[in-house]
Amino acid sequence: xxxxxxxxxxxxxxxxxxxxxxxxxxxxxxxxxxxxxxxxxxxxxxxxxxxxxxxxxxxxxxxxxxxxxxxxxxxxxxxxxxxxxxxxxxxxxxxxxxxxxxxxxxxxxxxxxxxxxxxxxxxxxxxxxxxxxxxxxxxxxxxxxxxxxxxxxxxxxxxxxxxxxxxxxxxxxxxxxxxxxxxxxxxxxxxxxxxxxxxxxxxxxxxxxxxxxxxxxxxxxxxxxxxxxxxxxxxxxxxxxxxxxxxxxxxxxxxxxxxxxxxxxxxxxxxxxxxxxxxxxxxxxxxxxxxxxxxxxxxxxxxxxxxxxxxxxxxxxxxxxxxxxxxxxxxxxxxxxxxxxxxxxxxxxxxxxxxxxxxxxxxxxxxxxxxxxxxxxx
Numbered sequence: 001x002x003x004x005x006x007x008x009x010x011x012x013x014x015x016x017x018x019x020x021x022x023x024x025x026x027x028x029x030x031x032x033x034x035x036x037x038x039x040x041x042x043x044x045x046x047x048x049x050x051x052x053x054x055x056x057x058x059x060x061x062x063x064x065x066x067x068x069x070x071x072x073x074x075x076x077x078x079x080x081x082x083x084x085x086x087x088x089x090x091x092x093x094x095x096x097x098x099x100x101x102x103x104x105x106x107x108x109x110x111x112x113x114x115x116x117x118x119x120x121x122x123x124x125x126x127x128x129x130x131x132x133x134x135x136x137x138x139x140x141x142x143x144x145x146x147x148x149x150x151x152x153x154x155x156x157x158x159x160x161x162x163x164x165x166x167x168x169x170x171x172x173x174x175x176x177x178x179x180x181x182x183x184x185x186x187x188x189x190x191x192x193x194x195x196x197x198x199x200x201x202x203x204x205x206x207x208x209x210x211x212x213x214x215x216x217x218x219x220x221x222x223x224x225x226x227x228x229x230x231x232x233x234x235x236x237x238x239x240x241x242x243x244x245x246x247x248x249x250x251x252x253x254x255x256x257x258x259x260x261x262x263x264x265x266x267x268x269x270x271x272x273x274x275x276x277x278x279x280x281x282x283x284x285x286x287x288x289x290x291x292x293x294x295x296x297x298x299x300x301x302x303x304x305x306x307x308x309x310x311x312x313x314x315x316x317x318x319x320x321x322x323x324x325x326x327x328x329x330x331x332x333x334x335x336x337x338x339x340x341x342x343x344x345x346x347x348x349x350x351x352x353x354x355x356x357x358x359x360x361x362x363x364x365x366x367x368x369x370x371x372x373x374x375x376x377x378x
Contacts, residue, residue, distance in 0.1 A: 003030070008053035024063050031083055032069035044078045051081060075334070124149065126307055128174035129167060137161060138171075149175040177303040181317050183371045189301035191372055192290065195220040196257045197247075198365040201265050202358055204340055205333040210236035211272055212336055214243045215358035218250070219366060227355045233340035237276025240269065244280040251287060259311040259365055261291035292369060302372060315364035318371045322364065325357040332357060 070085025230239035306313030
């Protein structure tokens with residue numbers, strides 16, 4: 001919808017109504033988000049004209065409004081109009097200097113799920129140590145794809161401007177990993193022999209006040225997934241305490257494995273133990289913690305074959321078939337936030353769906369770890 005008149009025609013047309021169980025989306029360039037980085041305030045330009053036909057037809061709450069003038073991370077309600085950004089364009093005000101690529105899932109409950117990709121996630125720029133300038137150099141030398149680069153002789157790549165022998169080996173090896181969809185371990189890299197416990201946590205956002213779900217996969221002596229779930233927002237330590245009680249009994253001398261755990265899961269768990277159940281601090285301090293992302297990527301023990309090193313890219317690249325729950329991590333946190341602010345039937349989560357989402361993330365972990373154990377050290 002590019003004009004208020006077109007919007008008025010849409011909302012006023014008979015026969016445009018959908019069944020009550022489905023959400024209707026309007027894609028428009030009439031709404032533009034502006035951010036004042038000094039006052040840290042956002043404004044939505046075009047809202048007043050946009051609201052007129054919606055108000056006249058009593059349709060304020062009938063739609064989710066998709067704006068091409070806001071980034072996909074943006075979602076807010078403005079005077080009864082639910083606005084979701086959908087265009088990952090360059091917008092320095094909103095913190096992006098280059099356009100990106102987005103894939104969206106529009107759900108029947110009005111929630112928009114999606115992933116944003118940087119242009120550097122594709123083609124030669126997905127290769128380790130290859131940015132825009134080196135991608136141009138490789139392309140000009142005749143390497144048009146990762147597959148071509150993967151089969152290149154080291155000496156041929158090493159003679160290109162600004163590369164050299166060591167960097168050429170790194171670039172070619174990364175291209176091979178991506179092209180062949182294989183994990184490659186560094187010489188001497190080893191994982192713990194003990195049977196691991198895999199975990200993933202769900203919170204109410206990136207600055208969490210509550211861990212409301214801890215998914216645990218215990219594969220020994222039998223494959224068992226356990227969701228430690230607390231649905232009551234007034235009991236922020238309940239799920240964590242239940243998990244730690246189980247861990248104290250069954251988790252001794254076994255590595256607790258999370259993906260990017262040192263960036264989020266592990267410190268959040270420790271912070272919330274201090275606040276809600278300090279009696280378990282010794283249990284957590286003595287746990288053997290393994291962050292598979294940190295071990296592989298930051299410590300340079302392995303190269304992963306995903307477009308990015310995120311688990312959602314790595315696990316499918318090595319054979320994991322993810323379940324389609326239609327949820328994203330940001331969306332899960334936002335939905336629980338909404339529920340915690342106003343717990344009622346209208347905001348209550350589909351708990352089974354969220355447990356499945358968490359379980360899928362947890363089960364993706366051993367797929368990658370098993371591949372690492374099977375893959376001989378190069």
